[in-house]
Amino acid sequence: MRFTAEDIDGHEVARREALYGPLAEAVRELVDATIRTEVDAAAVQEVEATVRAATARLRDRQIDGAFGVRYTEDGRIMPWGNVVIGLRNPIAPPLTVHRERDRCWSEFTLGAAYEGPPGHVHGGICALVLDHVLGSASSPEKPNFTGTLTLRYRRATPLGPLRAEARIDRVDGVKTYVVGALSDSDGVTVEAEGVFILPVWAREGSTTTPT
Numbered sequence: 001m002r003f004t005a006e007d008i009d010g011h012e013v014a015r016r017e018a019l020y021g022p023l024a025e026a027v028r029e030l031v032d033a034t035i036r037t038e039v040d041a042a043a044v045q046e047v048e049a050t051v052r053a054a055t056a057r058l059r060d061r062q063i064d065g066a067f068g069v070r071y072t073e074d075g076r077i078m079p080w081g082n083v084v085i086g087l088r089n090p091i092a093p094p095l096t097v098h099r100e101r102d103r104c105w106s107e108f109t110l111g112a113a114y115e116g117p118p119g120h121v122h123g124g125i126c127a128l129v130l131d132h133v134l135g136s137a138s139s140p141e142k143p144n145f146t147g148t149l150t151l152r153y154r155r156a157t158p159l160g161p162l163r164a165e166a167r168i169d170r171v172d173g174v175k176t177y178v179v180g181a182l183s184d185s186d187g188v189t190v191e192a193e194g195v196f197i198l199p200v201w202a203r204e205g206s207t208t209t210p211t
C-alpha cells in the first residue's frame, strides 16, 4: 500500500494543484464530449489522433504504477489519484467532502459519464460515492477500511446535482458503524450503512506495515 511522504511546502502543493487540476478537468470535459458528440466521422478520427498524441506526450515521463496517497511534513494529504476525490483523476467527479464533528457531506453533480439506467446514475457509482463519504465520516484522520457496506436503493438516482451525507452511528473498538444517504432535490434515493475498520497495521502499538 503506497503512502509516500513528499518533502514539499504549501506553495509547491498549490503550484501542483494549479497545474494538474485543470488538466484533469479538461479530460473530464473530453469524456463528456466523447459520449455526447455528434460531429462527423472525419472529425471523430481527427480528435482520436489528437488525443492519442496528447497521451503519448504525457507518457514521455511518468511514474510506475498508481499515484498512491502522498502527504507532506505538515500533514497535508494529497490523495490525487483517488477515484472519488482525486484532483488528478478525471474519473473522479471529483467530490469535495466537508466535515463537521461526526458527520460528512458533499454536494456534487454527476453527468453522462456515470450513467447506468438511462438518464440515471449507475448503482455501482452510488455505492462508490457512499463508500467514500461514509468512510470519511468514520474517521477524521485514521485510514479506516470498509469492512461491510449495505445499500438500499429506494428509487433510481437521476443524473444531475446530488448530495451525499453520512454520520457515525456508534463506535465499537476498531469498528465504526456509519449511516448515510444519497439524495436528489426530491429526497433520498439510496440509504447506506457501513462498518469501517481500522486495519491491524494502523492500530495503537502495531509493528506491522501496510500490505
Ligand SMILES: CCCCC/C=C\C/C=C\C/C=C\C/C=C\CCCC(=O)SCCNC(=O)CCNC(=O)[C@H](O)C(C)(C)COP(=O)(O)OP(=O)(O)OC[C@H]1O[C@@H](n2cnc3c(N)ncnc32)[C@H](O)[C@@H]1OP(=O)(O)O
Binding pocket: 069, 077, 079, 131, 132, 133, 134, 135, 136, 143, 144, 145, 146, 147, 148, 173, 174, 175, 195, 197, 198, 199, 200
Ligand atoms: C482506506 C483508506 C485509504 C487511506 C486513504 C487516506 C487518505 C485519503 C484521504 C481522504 C480519504 C478519507 C477517508 C477514507 C475514505 C473512504 C474510505 C474508502 C475505503 C475503501 O475503499 S477501503 C477498500 C475496500 N476495503 C477493503 O479492501 C478491506 C479489505 N479487508 C481488510 O483489509 C480486512 O479484512 C479488515 C481491515 C476489514 C478487517 O481485518 P482485520 O484483520 O483488521 O480484522 P480483525 O480480524 O482484527 O477484526 C476486527 C473486528 O472487525 C470485525 N470484522 C472483520 N472483518 C469484517 C467485515 N468485513 N465486516 C464487518 N466486520 C468485520 C471482526 O469480527 C472483529 O470484530 P470483533 O472485535 O467484535 O470480534
